[in-house]
Amino acid sequence: MDNATGFSNAALPITLTINGAEQRLAVEPRTTLLDLLRETLHLTGTKKGCDHGQCGACTVLVDGQRRVSCLALACAHDGASITTIEGLGTDDELHPVQQAFLDYDAYQCGYCTPGQICSAVGLLQEGHARTRNEIRELMSGNLCRCGAYANISDAILSVLSQQETV
Amino acid sequence: MANANNISDLASAAPPASIPRRIEGRDKVRGRARYAGDITSQEMGGVLDVAVAVTSTQASGQVLAIDDAAALKMPGVRLVVSHENAPRLHKIMSLTGAEIGDLLPLQDAKIHYAGQCLALVVADTLEHARAAAAAVEVRYSAPDPQAAFTLAEDGGRTKDVAKVGGGDPGQVKIGEARPAYEKADFQVDMTFLTAPHHHNAMEPGAVVAAWDEDGGLTVQLPTQFSYGEAVILGEAFGFGLKDRLPRLISQVLGGFDFNHKVRVIATLAGGSFGGKTSNVHLLLAPLAAKLTGRPVKLVLTRAQTFSLMPYRGETQQRIRLGADQNGQLQAIIQDAVLAKGTAGQFVEPTSEATVKAYSSPNILVHQQAAALDLNAPGWMRGPGACLGQFALESAMDMLAEKTGLDPLDLRLRNHADVEPDTGKEWSSKSLIQCYQAGAARIGWADRDPRVASMREGGRLIGYGMATAIYPVKQMPAVACVILGADGQAVVQTATQEIGQGMITALTQIAAETLGLELAAVRLEWGDSALPYGGMTVGSMTTLSAGAAIQEAAQQVRQTLLKWVVQDPASPLHGQPADGLRVAQGRLVAPNGASEAVAAAMARHPDGSINEEAITGRTFGHSPYGRSAFGAQFVKVSVDPDTLHIQVERLVGAYAGGRVINPVLVRSQLLGAMVWGLGQALLEESSLDPRTGRWMNTNLAEALVPTNADIANIEAIIIDEDDTRGHPLGVKGLGEIGIVGTSAAIANAIYHATGQRLTSLPMRLDKLLAARLNA
Ligand code: FES
Numbered sequence: 001m002d003n004a005t006g007f008s009n010a011a012l013p014i015t016l017t018i019n020g021a022e023q024r025l026a027v028e029p030r031t032t033l034l035d036l037l038r039e040t041l042h043l044t045g046t047k048k049g050c051d052h053g054q055c056g057a058c059t060v061l062v063d064g065q066r067r068v069s070c071l072a073l074a075c076a077h078d079g080a081s082i083t084t085i086e087g088l089g090t091d092d093e094l095h096p097v098q099q100a101f102l103d104y105d106a107y108q109c110g111y112c113t114p115g116q117i118c119s120a121v122g123l124l125q126e127g128h129a130r131t132r133n134e135i136r137e138l139m140s141g142n143l144c145r146c147g148a149y150a151n152i153s154d155a156i157l158s159v160l161s162q163q164e165t166v
Numbered sequence: 167m168a169n170a171n172n173i174s175d176l177a178s179a180a181p182p183a184s185i186p187r188r189i190e191g192r193d194k195v196r197g198r199a200r201y202a203g204d205i206t207s208q209e210m211g212g213v214l215d216v217a218v219a220v221t222s223t224q225a226s227g228q229v230l231a232i233d234d235a236a237a238l239k240m241p242g243v244r245l246v247v248s249h250e251n252a253p254r255l256h257k258i259m260s261l262t263g264a265e266i267g268d269l270l271p272l273q274d275a276k277i278h279y280a281g282q283c284l285a286l287v288v289a290d291t292l293e294h295a296r297a298a299a300a301a302v303e304v305r306y307s308a309p310d311p312q313a314a315f316t317l318a319e320d321g322g323r324t325k326d327v328a329k330v331g332g333g334d335p336g337q338v339k340i341g342e343a344r345p346a347y348e349k350a351d352f353q354v355d356m357t358f359l360t361a362p363h364h365h366n367a368m369e370p371g372a373v374v375a376a377w378d379e380d381g382g383l384t385v386q387l388p389t390q391f392s393y394g395e396a397v398i399l400g401e402a403f404g405f406g407l408k409d410r411l412p413r414l415i416s417q418v419l420g421g422f423d424f425n426h427k428v429r430v431i432a433t434l435a436g437g438s439f440g441g442k443t444s445n446v447h448l449l450l451a452p453l454a455a456k457l458t459g460r461p462v463k464l465v466l467t468r469a470q471t472f473s474l475m476p477y478r479g480e481t482q483q484r485i486r487l488g489a490d491q492n493g494q495l496q497a498i499i500q501d502a503v504l505a506k507g508t509a510g511q512f513v514e515p516t517s518e519a520t521v522k523a524y525s526s527p528n529i530l531v532h533q534q535a536a537a538l539d540l541n542a543p544g545w546m547r548g549p550g551a552c553l554g555q556f557a558l559e560s561a562m563d564m565l566a567e568k569t570g571l572d573p574l575d576l577r578l579r580n581h582a583d584v585e586p587d588t589g590k591e592w593s594s595k596s597l598i599q600c601y602q603a604g605a606a607r608i609g610w611a612d613r614d615p616r617v618a619s620m621r622e623g624g625r626l627i628g629y630g631m632a633t634a635i636y637p638v639k640q641m642p643a644v645a646c647v648i649l650g651a652d653g654q655a656v657v658q659t660a661t662q663e664i665g666q667g668m669i670t671a672l673t674q675i676a677a678e679t680l681g682l683e684l685a686a687v688r689l690e691w692g693d694s695a696l697p698y699g700g701m702t703v704g705s706m707t708t709l710s711a712g713a714a715i716q717e718a719a720q721q722v723r724q725t726l727l728k729w730v731v732q733d734p735a736s737p738l739h740g741q742p743a744d745g746l747r748v749a750q751g752r753l754v755a756p757n758g759a760s761e762a763v764a765a766a767m768a769r770h771p772d773g774s775i776n777e778e779a780i781t782g783r784t785f786g787h788s789p790y791g792r793s794a795f796g797a798q799f800v801k802v803s804v805d806p807d808t809l810h811i812q813v814e815r816l817v818g819a820y821a822g823g824r825v826i827n828p829v830l831v832r833s834q835l836l837g838a839m840v841w842g843l844g845q846a847l848l849e850e851s852s853l854d855p856r857t858g859r860w861m862n863t864n865l866a867e868a869l870v871p872t873n874a875d876i877a878n879i880e881a882i883i884i885d886e887d888d889t890r891g892h893p894l895g896v897k898g899l900g901e902i903g904i905v906g907t908s909a910a911i912a913n914a915i916y917h918a919t920g921q922r923l924t925s926l927p928m929r930l931d932k933l934l935a936a937r938l939n940a
């Protein structure tokens with residue numbers, strides 16, 4: 001029992017598929033998906049910039065859709081399939097979005113980058129963005145204080161046009 | 167997949183693959199790059215407690231009691247540290263003027279500002295620490311009714327300052343500016359205000375501290391000055407002289423080192439922008455770890471970064487310009503009032519660019535500071551210069567209108583052919599080329615110069631421009647270069663990577679000088695156990711650390727060449743050493759004989775060649791004036807009904823000497839221009855004037871530019887040879903992109919609407935007010 005709130009913090013059993021591997025976990029009801037990934041599973045590629053759903057640094061793919069993991073309670077996602085930055089691409093074969101971020105220098109400090117890349121992968125799957133302006137608009141949930149936006153848009157646009165010509 | 171889309175925009179071509187990309191880039195795009203907050207218990211020998219800060223809700227008065235009884239009973243809680251039980255710290259000196267130089271944390275009950283750290287809760291997990299921190303109750307005495315938080319209510323606190331920034335003069339008097347202004351044919355007199363705003367790097371402040379059994383201390387954190395942090399820790403925790411300032415000085419003077427017990431490891435910074443040096447959390451985590459005897463990690467919440475980290479403080483500037491019939495400046499007068507903290511020594515160097523921007527026989531700068539009951543402002547990207555240029559370049563636009571001159575023509579007429587405040591010749595200056603390139607790119611000559619004359623699609627269109635200038639400085643640095651038996655080199659210098667691309671640029675300098683492939687050189691950086699690498703500030707890293715690396719690498723090369731021609735086993739035996747070239751890992755003689763560096767080094771009797779160099783002891787003192795220059799040109803559109811302001815195009819042209827890596831430099835320039843746009847239109851940390859609390863302590867309300875705010879933005883890099891300024895030829899371009907951008911936007915808004923906005927950020931409520939008052 002939490003003295004301050006009077007709520008029970010007893011751990012709940014859940015199953016998550018994380019980057020392809022099924023994991024049985026016991027999570028406190030208050031634990032966010034972000035803190036579960038970072039603090040418990042040590043998947044620290046996913047970043048915390050605000051913990052309030054305002055910056056996008058914690059973006060992961062939940063059942064293929066981009067989500068800010070700081071606003072997702074882990075226990076509410078029993079059975080979900082999660083892809084984090086660690087699960088995209090390999091050293092031998094980067095995900096096309098990762099490669100485009102390298103080629104276009106679409107990052108500087110790199111702190112927003114895992115979130116930007118997961119968000120871009122989700123965006124491409126959504127299929128809504130067709131123009132540079134649409135990319136700008138639909139990527140605006142992912143802040144980049146280094147101001148790499150022009151290169152981020154170019155990187156995503158380049159992947160979009162590769163897909164187009166496939 | 168999105169294959170059915172019709173892609174209507176083309177991506178710009180990626181820069182050529184021949185330009186090296188960030189060496190740590192793969193780690194960054196794969197989520198493997200490690201930041202301080204990512205450090206896990208596994209890496210700390212299985213133990214890593216988590217601390218959460220409890221902060222003051224009041225800006226003044228005293229803490230009467232900290233009731234931690236409930237918190238201490240909660241699961242996993244190890245400790246609550248407050249002034250009641252914290253170890254006493256020794257007074258420190260902050261080389262950067264940071265708040266902790268005057269105010270050490272958790273030492274007494276006095277409250278200096280809202281959001282001050284009053285306690286730390288340490289627990290086994292983040293959830294436990296956070297829950298317990300919420301359960302700590304603080305009782306306060308009544309707040310001080312005399313507390314002041316804004317320049318408007320300074321209550322006699324405003325005082326002249328002798329020094330600003332890193333030691334620039336607070337007062338400057340060249341000629342007789344007041345009478346010259348009074349007599350001038352054309353006069354401009356305008357006051358400009360700028361709001362406080364925070365760095366808001368995406369990575370909040372974070373630190374991991376661990377004490378070892380022998381009383382040694384290791385601290386890992388993002389910082390711009392690992393040696394400086396080590397010295398602060400050495401002083402605060404009462405270590406001996408070997409861990410205090412003498413260590414730093416002996417490194418710079420003699421390049422020799424002591425055994426030391428404090429080690430600071432600068433981690434990759436997730437953005438810093440001036441904000442991550444000597445923060446209070448540097449001391450907080452070691453304080454807690456000392457009491458628990460276990461490693462402690464402390465990561466600030468976003469809200470806490472507003473009061474536990476610095477920001478750009480509020481400023482007021484009155485600018486007076488006097489010009490003759492030809493538009494030639496006769497007087498520049500700047501009167502500035504700048505916010506500072508009651509603790510902390512930092513005062514914005516708003517005059518930094520003002521005294522170097524234009525030729526004027528008379529220049530007068532009068533800077534004052536008011537100590538407010540807030541956490542201390544500090545260094546932030548483009549410090550001082552971006553504020554001074556907002557005011558000066560807005561005033562220049564007003565002068566252009568008064569004199570009937572094109573704003574660009576006015577600037578050309580006042581071009582400073584020599585450094586105005588010193589009279590020195592410039593080492594190099596390509597400002598005119600920057601003006602020409604930027605003007606051509608935006609189509610400056612094609613605009614209708616009349617105010618409020620242009621429209622597109624129902625929106626008002628305006629163009630504006632401004633001059634950018636950022637001084638070149640060099641700091642002392644020590645570098646060690648070791649060429650090993652395998653022909654691979656290790657370069658060591660304790661400088662910092664804050665996203666600017668230091669790792670790549672410095673590795674390139676070493677590889678080029680040694681004649682090795684980039685992959686054959688590895689840079690070791692950021693760790694205060696390495697040779698002194700200086701501060702990562704003021705766009706100085708590439709020049710400062712680069713100069714030391716270049717010199718040490720040259721020595722290694724010389725030593726290698728001298729040895730190889732004397733080695734009978736080498737195909738180069740007997741060749742003249744100074745005739746040899748080294749490139750791509752091969753030694754080549756003029757007659758075509760050659761040998762791989764690795765093959766030669768495999769025979770080297772010592773197994774390696776080690777050289778060390780110390781540079782910058784004179785702080786880059788030069789017979790020349792040294793500055794990077796640039797110009798921004800902006801096109802804005804304004805909705806005539808809603809007054810929504812959109813920057814349609816932002817073009818910057820810059821000349822900063824030699825560019826080591828154009829991909830990285832372009833990114834920095836674009837990033838700094840994004841900062842300029844944010845400063846111009848969005849960024850403001852709002853204060854509650856009654857309580858002194860920051861009110862918008864989150865990223866939804868403290869606006870920073872998003873992707874959608876950034877329209878077409880371009881950075882043009884002008885070739886420039888600055889080898890007479892420094893043999894490396896580098897000036898530094900990390901900050902200049904923000905200097906001038908806000909003025910160019912203000913000038914474009916004026917051109918579009920006829921409304922002169924003089925207060926940053928220029929949000930539409932201010933445009934509405936200007937229109938209603940017109
Ligand atoms: S950390 Fe989740 S949106 Fe910022």
Ligand code: FES
Pocket residue numbers: 106107108109110111112113143144145146147148368436437665
């Ligand atoms: S790369 Fe630094 S915040 Fe985006």
